[in-house]
Amino acid sequence: MSEIRWATFDCFGTLVDWRHGISNGIDLLFRGQGARLLENYNRxxxxxxxxxxxxxxRTVMTEALRRTAREAGLSLREDDAAVLGATIPYWPVFDEVQEELTSLRDAGWRIALLTNCDQDVIGESQRRLGAKVDAVVSAEMVGAYKPRHNHFNRFEESFWVSRNNWVHVAQSYFHDMEPAHELGLARxxxxxxxxxxxxxxxxxxxxDLRGLTDAVEAAHAERLAAR
Incomplete structure (x- = not known):
């Protein structure tokens, strides 16, 4: 197994402001409704x-938006249902992301994204991160969405990653922390x-990501000590 140290990240919600993107997308169609409907959309x-x-x-987002509008009793035009997929390349990156990812790489870590999106979506979003990413595993590549383990398994097999030198970083407890725990990953x-x-x-x-390198190093050291 490789001795390279890897930090894997979820993208949307962790690096890119997913909540802002979803709520603003809903607001484009239903003025003032984005914040109110955000958690319904998430579900x-x-x-x-x-x-x-x-x-x-993009298909998942379209269907989720249809269901959200239907539940709320809102009339959604068919040609408006794809608004989230159309705007996702412009969703903002959190302010601290570029500096913190760059610092982590400077400390000797490689960076990979394990993301619940399509190849073209992550390609459009990745350019906004401002830091080098060494690998990407998308839902489109593995035919599944987290919290299933497909992303993690594909990454581990493709790059011969040692779980002793792998820390997973993410915002979503359900999609990321729980499967990382099930796989015994530092997180x-x-x-x-x-x-x-x-x-x-x-x-x-x-x-937020401020202090990221210290946290990743601490989680990694704890994993090594537990071997």
Whole structure:
């Protein structure tokens, strides 16, 4: 197994402001409704991903938006249903991302994205990160969405990664922290929403990416000590 140290990241929600993108996209169609409907959309998206693991992410977003509008009693024109997929290349990156990812690379870590989206989507978003990314595993590549383990397995097999030298970093507890825990990976939770840790499975938490390198190093050292 490789001795290269890898930090893997979820992209949307962790590096790119997914909540801003979704709520603003909804607001484009239904003025003032984005913030109110965000959590409903989030619930529908997770359900669509579970039901349709082989569908492209733009298709998933379109169907999740249809269900959100229907539940809220809002009339969604068919040609407006793809608004989220159309705007996703322009969703903003969190302010600290470029500096923190660059610092992590300078400390000797390679960076990979394990993302629940399509190849073209991550390609369009990746250019906005401002830091080099060494590898990408997308939902389109593996035919599944996290929290299933396909992304993690593909990454491990493709790059001969040692789990002793691998730290997973993400915002989503459901999509990322839980499967990383199930696989025994070192992990850092970017808890941007200040949520509780319901299962007490994450020791290393940050409110955003500031201090990322220290947290990744600490999680890695803890993993090595536990061998």
């Amino acid at each position: 529908h998206e997770a359900a669509v991903q579970a039901e349709m693991p082989d569908r492209r992410y 850092v939770w970017i808890n941007r929403l200040g949520d509780p840790d319901p299962r007490s499975i994450v020791k290393h938490q940050l409110p």
